Amino acid sequence: MAVNVKLPEELVNQAKHYARVEHRSVPKQIEYWSQIGKIAAENPDLPFSVIREILIADQEEAIGEYQFG
Numbered sequence: 001m002a003v004n005v006k007l008p009e010e011l012v013n014q015a016k017h018y019a020r021v022e023h024r025s026v027p028k029q030i031e032y033w034s035q036i037g038k039i040a041a042e043n044p045d046l047p048f049s050v051i052r053e054i055l056i057a058d059q060e061e062a063i064g065e066y067q068f069g
Contacts, residue, residue, distance in 0.1 A: 012026065019029035032055070039051045 007030070015026045015029045015033070019026045022029065024032065035055060036048075036051055039054060040046065043051075
């Protein structure tokens with residue numbers, strides 16, 4: 001469900017810049033930042049590189065279980 005929210009203009013302008021660089025839409029860029037923030041808040045000892053790897057792994061398709069034989 002989509003919800004409209006008011007955001008500071010400066011945040012939206014920063015998101016536009018990073019969205020172009022990262023090839024995302026502005027809403028997807030803000031969503032990405034919120035995911036990083038949530039993971040960081042829940043796991044304060046994790047470095048950003050680990051958080052980024054978690055987000056990348058979440059986007060990868062599941063390979064499935066290996067079948068022997």
